Amino acid sequence: EMFGQLTSGLEAAWNKLKGEEVLTKENIVEPMRDIRRALLEADVSLPVVRRFVQAVSDQAVGTGLIRGVRPDQQLVKIVNDELVKLMGGEVSELVFAKSNPTVILLAGLQGVGKTTVSAKLALYLKKQGKSCMLIAGDIYRPAAIDQLVILAEDEVVVEFVERILTCGSHLHSQVVGVPVYAAGTAIKPAEIARQGLQEARKKNVDVVIMDTAGRLQIDKAMMDELKEVKRVLNPTEVLLVVDAMTGQEAAALVTTFNVEIGITGAILTKLDGDSRGGAALSVKEVSGKPIKLVGRGERMEDLEPFYPDRMAGRILGMGDVLSFVEKAQEVMAQEDAEELQSKIMSAKFDFNDFLKQTRAVARMGSMSRVIGMIPGMGKVTPAQIREAEKSLKLMESMIEVMTPEEREKPELLAESPARRKRVAQDSGKTEQQAPPGTARRKRRSESRRQFADTSARPGIDKDFQ
Numbered sequence: 001e002m003f004g005q006l007t008s009g010l011e012a013a014w015n016k017l018k019g020e021e022v023l024t025k026e027n028i029v030e031p032m033r034d035i036r037r038a039l040l041e042a043d044v045s046l047p048v049v050r051r052f053v054q055a056v057s058d059q060a061v062g063t064g065l066i067r068g069v070r071p072d073q074q075l076v077k078i079v080n081d082e083l084v085k086l087m088g089g090e091v092s093e094l095v096f097a098k099s100n101p102t103v104i105l106l107a108g109l110q111g112v113g114k115t116t117v118s119a120k121l122a123l124y125l126k127k128q129g130k131s132c133m134l135i136a137g138d139i140y141r142p143a144a145i146d147q148l149v150i151l152a153e154d155e156v157v158v159e160f161v162e163r164i165l166t167c168g169s170h171l172h173s174q175v176v177g178v179p180v181y182a183a184g185t186a187i188k189p190a191e192i193a194r195q196g197l198q199e200a201r202k203k204n205v206d207v208v209i210m211d212t213a214g215r216l217q218i219d220k221a222m223m224d225e226l227k228e229v230k231r232v233l234n235p236t237e238v239l240l241v242v243d244a245m246t247g248q249e250a251a252a253l254v255t256t257f258n259v260e261i262g263i264t265g266a267i268l269t270k271l272d273g274d275s276r277g278g279a280a281l282s283v284k285e286v287s288g289k290p291i292k293l294v295g296r297g298e299r300m301e302d303l304e305p306f307y308p309d310r311m312a313g314r315i316l317g318m319g320d321v322l323s324f325v326e327k328a329q330e331v332m333a334q335e336d337a338e339e340l341q342s343k344i345m346s347a348k349f350d351f352n353d354f355l356k357q358t359r360a361v362a363r364m365g366s367m368s369r370v371i372g373m374i375p376g377m378g379k380v381t382p383a384q385i386r387e388a389e390k391s392l393k394l395m396e397s398m399i400e401v402m403t404p405e406e407r408e409k410p411e412l413l414a415e416s417p418a419r420r421k422r423v424a425q426d427s428g429k430t431e432q433q434a435p436p437g438t439a440r441r442k443r444r445s446e447s448r449r450q451f452a453d454t455s456a457r458p459g460i461d462k463d464f465q
């Protein structure tokens with residue numbers, strides 16, 4: 001099983017919560033220690049582990065139990081969602097150029113599976129109906145050129161290589177069937193890139209994939225060569241191929257290559273081996289660059305997109321629990337919504353309800369994510385989102401200094417300037433910023449209606465309409 005050790009390490013955490021009725025600061029200490037240990041043993045980078053554990057424990061104690069869900073089940077769900085987030089959330093698709101050809105430049109250290117990936121990627125794209133051409137750029141390893149030619153097979157476009165047919169390839173049962181541009185080992189990679197690109201334009205192929213030389217470790221010559229090739233090709237994608245077996249080291253490499261040459265993502269190979277998960281879990285968080293594709297075997301078909309949610313699901317191996325918790329969440333959200341609606345209808349919506357709603361939104365993730373889910377809100381800028389988040393924070397801090405009575409009866413504030421002033425002062429703000437339904441709104445019924453409508457909150461209304 002992929003990441004089997006990680007899976008069983010995490011299992012220990014859930015098991016410790018069996019029999020508990022709630023999640024508390026105290027009873028999650030042990031499970032959190034298990035999670036921490038499991039991640040470290042999987043070779044996830046330490047800062048990533050720290051942030052992860054913090055985020056999970058915050059949520060575990062900060063959110064109430066979903067009705068009908070046991071503490072251990074809820075923790076599984078929280079860990080799952082954080083794992084998905086850690087790995088980048090959404091699948092990160094390959095980007096194609098607006099006009100042909102799309103150029104994909106592959107980089108990576110020796111032995112990580114770069115040459116294999118070139119051919120796999122060509123097959124992958126070919127299956128999507130795209131015509132491809134490979135450029136063999138690994139001039140320091142003549143066998144790599146042959147390997148690529150053999151992998152890709154058949155129609156070699158231009159090939160003035162002294163072909164050394166020493167590959168003896170055992171892996172490549174499937175013929176990829178795409179042309180390879182090879183120019184031997186005597187010409188510099190940047191020149192090969194230039195010629196190859198010219199050839200690709202002539203043939204009007206959709207995608208050009210260039211394999212480059214890998215070395216045993218990072219050195220200046222390799223980086224300079226890559227920069228030069230990148231300049232010539234002006235690629236749409238620059239993908240670093242990394243080996244899952246190298247754990248968090250893979251994430252460090254992605255960072256280095258990104259800083260040095262600027263990359264668009266990573267391809268993680270050898271996920272079928274006994275890698276522990278550290279690379280898959282660290283790359284995005286450490287480097288900021290997504291894993292776009294993964295290699296899961298030696299066959300040419302073994303390349304697929306990297307789906308963070310499926311990966312998390314495989315790591316946890318708790319599909320049933322996850323779908324159960326999600327169902328329970330939906331039911332509860334539905335019930336809450338109905339309760340809220342009836343409160344609004346009967347004009348009983350108070351500051352407590354407002355706070356509950358705000359926090360429910362906060363639980364769903366960052367404001368940007370929530371806003372992203374609202375149709376037509378795609379054009380909201382990050383600055384506007386920050387502004388909105390600020391005003392919500394402000395509202396929260398004001399509600400926090402209100403008396404329980406004031407929270408339940410917004411009209412008390414609406415009727416009393418003295419109360420408004422006190423709330424404003426106690427929350428460290430001026431009266432101008434007092435919540436709606438107080439300084440700004442006069443009629444109670446109107447204030448409630450406005451209040452229930454997110455877009456009418458102060459600070460948001462001017463930005464969001």
Ligand code: GDP
Nearest residue numbers: 110111112113114115116269270295296297298
């Ligand atoms: P390069 O030096 O980076 O070009 O590496 P190669 O493409 O020559 O691959 C090195 C070795 O790793 C070969 O034996 C490949 O068959 C193997 N390999 C590449 N990708 C994978 C993978 O996803 N899974 C497994 N099990 N082996 C792989």
